[in-house]
Amino acid sequence: MTKVQEINFDGLIGPSHNYAGLSLGNIASSTNAGEASYPREAALQGIAKMRHNIDLGLAQGFFMPLDRPNIAWLDQLGTTIESSEPHVRAAAYSASSMWAANAATVSPAQDSEDGRCHLTVANLQTMPHRSHEWPGTLAQLRLVFANPDHFSVHGPIPSPFGDEGAANHMRLCPSHGEAGIEIFIYGKSGGPFPARQHVEASKAVARKHGLQDDHVIFAQQSDKAIAAGAFHNDVVAVANEQVLFAHEDAFEHRDDFYAEVQRKFPQAEIITVPADKVSLADAITSYLFNAQLVTLPDDGGMALILPTEAKDNEAVWTYLQELVSGNGPIRKLCPVDVRQSMANGGGPACLRLRVVADPDAVDQRFIATPEKLDAIAGVVEQYWPETIMPEQLTDADLLTSIKNARKALLETCALTDLAT
Template identity: 50%
Template sequence: MNYSEYNFDGLIGPTHNYAGLSFGNIASATNAGAASNPKEAALQGLAKMRAAMEMGLKQGFLPPQDRPHLKTLRALGFSGTDKQIIEKAAKAEPQLLANCYAASTMWTANAGTVAPSPDTGDGKVHFTAANLAANFHRSIEADTTSRVLKHIFKDEKYFVHHPPLPGGMHFGDEGAANHGRLCKNHDDKGVHLFVYGQDGEKFPARQKLRASEAVARNHLLDPAHTIFAQQSTTALDAGAFHNDVVGVANGAVLFLHEQSFADRNAAYAAIREKAPFVEIIEAPAAAISLEDCIKSYLFNSQLLTLPASNGAGGEMALLLPQESKENPRVKAFVDETVSRNNPINRVIYKNVRESMRNGGGPACLRLRVVLSEEEAAAADRRFILDDAKITALENWVNAHYRDRIAPEDLSDPALMEESFAAMEALTVLLGMGKFFDFQR
């Protein structure tokens, strides 16, 4: 059976702004209060998707969620018309209003965890939407994320959907940002690497061991093909709030920083025991500091297996943010890595600055889903991109998005009205019906 990897990127929403809501995310805190450019953000994201497609890779997308999330504001005691709710929240709880305006669903590496059918006990693709319990503005995403995933992957013959984990912070789950799959080929039985955290001295850990263990159980993963490794508190306190800031796994390659794991030797030993085919490509701390990693998002790159049709079967490309090119130490390490005899032999730098200013690099913007030809055919093809569809999305962005949002704009009901009009137009474009909470 022929399997392919699909990258489902989050389509950046019309209320993209810099409210500094994510504790432990240094870029988010640094840029809090600055003016954002939602139109440029969405077009940058779409340009990245187009670049992957031009390399022959399969590309999908997830729609934004409806923001501001009036359902949450109503549940918290704000009443009246939609306009009155915004006005009351802006006066009484402006920070709460900012949370309900966050366009953070754009970072779909946190949408959930996916296990492809070769790895699961029942031979189906399993999805668990992340509860994102560590941050309020993200925790309100989980229900709609589940609904979106079920909408796209609805055929029960092929797909199984699990609800977000219960238990709040005790079972805090941040999705694929702390999970990687190692395999020789997509259709082989893979080894799943779950990375969890313990609170550091500066910042709390978001991914809990019990959450990773629960997801592995629900997905019917073979314990002999599953690894649980602890992230280092050194990396966490440096600003690696998710493991994908300091490491990325793809196929038979693990590309990461020397200080990624709490016990580097034990983690590497477990990986080599259960996935002996893996090549570990490590950046030594002496060459690349954690500060360099956090600022450049070197390891929050997309590590992509190039299709055999390009004459490069098994070879890999790094899709990096422009900030990695602008850091001389990081650029030198990337050049040296590509020059060596390893699968990574191509580098593409893309401008995703609007996302980066909120602490999200190329890898944050995508959820990887491995599908057989039959499974892909069963998915909703409206969310699988081709040139015409991506052009239609670009036209939609240009028609509906602002090119500037400042913090004070969140109190203006006109922004809500514009956002809802944009989302209404998107649901029409995609034939989704009355899908989002504001439409019901």
């Protein structure tokens, strides 16, 4: 009998983590542009979150940071670290692959026609600093999920259709190991910020994954949410097994969408957070919905793994305490400190990619254990820069130290096959 379960793969935060304010529509990223970042602290916070999840009894994996700065990308642009414009240089240095929710869209084997888990790498074409991630991410995905009996890893959806991966994808099911419905959330252009997920990209992913029409829903993210800074759906909604947890203003045609959910998955339990209890602004700044909604082992119910910012927001925390005190499925609140990631616009859910699979079918080098995390933390403490200011990105010594830090990490994790 296979041991199918949900594995959360977290992106290890790379040594080039900096605040250049590159993500238009991401309020936190824009607000903190130009500030000092703390790569070592950021990576250790991410490792601590993984330890926390393992302690909860959850399956945990990780992805390596990509090689940064991306010299090959700069070469394609006809420039170098020294001669490039500051915004281009910052894009080459970006550590944004840490937000693994944007690595790919994942459909478990239980949902697909051929009985394999399908992953389509996201093209991330809307933002220049993320548009050059996919080749490195694809190479890593094909290593992690190399077993052809269990996985099929697809290349990116072609331009001009923007695809942002699992951050705009949700799944409802009786349990992780059973077939369910997959929900693809897309945006439409309009307002001050771009919509990053194109409906044609979502449709293409569903086709490539072999999903049946009666088990798929395409729904539009609300223009209001995008304009308020919800650049991905996972900033205003999250799902786990039979539960959909969303803000009142998350979806453009909410009643029609909910009716389709109930029709295609009658077991769905929809929890809508009213705007008069938690405003859209509070939901976005606290990243209430950018939480990991997880099923605890041994019939422990569900837990929300939240950023500590949610606890700091009085309206959000009051609502959450009322939520878990009732008889609903969400029973536990687990605040975690990921402030360095939050300051660049990514909460606990941004940092992880959910993959329902047998952990034994995955390349074991990417499965986290306390011992591996100890070793990774040791590398981070020794090699990761303590702080980076954006103006340091022309510093040759910084470039060398960042390259050496990643090299040491790959050697420690026996993953030198990702060195180039």
